[in-house]
Amino acid sequence: MAHPSHPVAELDGRPMTDEALLATALTGYGHFTTMRVTGAHRVRGLDLHLARLVRDCGVLFGTEPDTAAVVRSVRRAVERNRAAVTPGDDVVVRVSLIAPEFDVVRPPAAAVPRVLVTVREAPAARLAPLRVRTARYVREMPTVKHSSLLGALHTRRAAQLDGWDDVLFIDREGRVTEGATWNVGFVRDGDVVWPRGDALAGVTAALLRRTEPGSSAQVAATELAAMDAAFATNAGFGVRPLAAVDGTRFDPGHPVLDRLHRAYLAVPAQPL
Known part of the structure; x- marks a missing residue:
């Protein structure tokens, strides 16, 4: 293997x-x-x-x-x-x-x-929740999935060397944008909140938003304590809970996260 x-x-x-x-x-x-x-x-x-x-x-x-x-x-x-x-x-x-x-x-x-x-x-269909820290970083040409991963991977490496699982980017104004190689979403009062900002629009997030459109809003890092749950999305693992962002803890077993996971698995796959 x-x-x-x-x-x-x-x-x-x-x-x-x-x-x-x-x-x-x-x-x-x-x-x-x-x-x-x-x-x-x-x-x-x-x-x-x-x-x-x-x-x-x-x-x-x-x-x-x-x-x-x-x-x-x-x-x-x-x-x-x-x-x-x-x-x-x-x-x-x-x-x-x-x-x-x-x-x-x-x-x-x-x-x-x-x-x-x-x-x-491929990773397992369900992975352990992530503990991430925030870092001020905006990818070059953030709307293009380009091959220049230096800044993102260096920032991820620094977070992991300090004991975190991954990194969540915030922009110069302190607004949440995306993870190193994943999109992020939040749950507040039972509804999904998709952060709005300079970030790559992921395919997995786009598929989920067809059934879970929720709301799109700017999310400041200082507002994370008001969220009930948080999750990462990408094509490799689908939906993955976040257990913590910096000092803010989230419920990785929140029922909305299970609903999102099931919604993603229910998306019809297209033949190659």
Whole structure:
């Protein structure tokens, strides 16, 4: 079984070479989406993942990707590499659009990116609640799921070195925005509250908001004590409770969180 931090990778439908990896590492210019693929080759929100790739590709490369080719690459990578990761079970697939030949001195107006697919073991459907601390940080180009994770991962690392599980970002005005690699939501008086601010709109959160629209509001870090529960969302684990943010504790067993978990599992998954 492959270690989660060492996924198997394919570039344009072929095993990735060291040369391609080196070329990509030199710039880090690209974008991606991460999806959970079931044992039956289905994905919740596949259309939203593909729409994200199209949107972000236009922003970064000035072109539109061939989404049918992307789907074929994902299907092939899963079929070939599932046994090396976790036979028969869900896997997490990251689809990155990269341009190894991208000119850093004179970036082209338009570039045709290549499709890098990595496959790794999926986390359990229900994970232990997270204890997170806040940090003032706003990602560069927060509405684009770009490959530049330096700031987010450095901030996460600092939190974990201090004994926390993860980090929750707040902006310069002290408003909650997002986690390092996840969206955040809160429960107040039985209703879901989605923070409004400069953050990446996650696919999992978008799927949940179709059945749990709740309310959208700016949430100051100083207002967290007024919330009854808090949760994280991403495609890897779905819905995960937060047990604490800084010194504020939340109820990880709140019934609304179970309702959100069941609502997410009930989302029909689309075939690859």
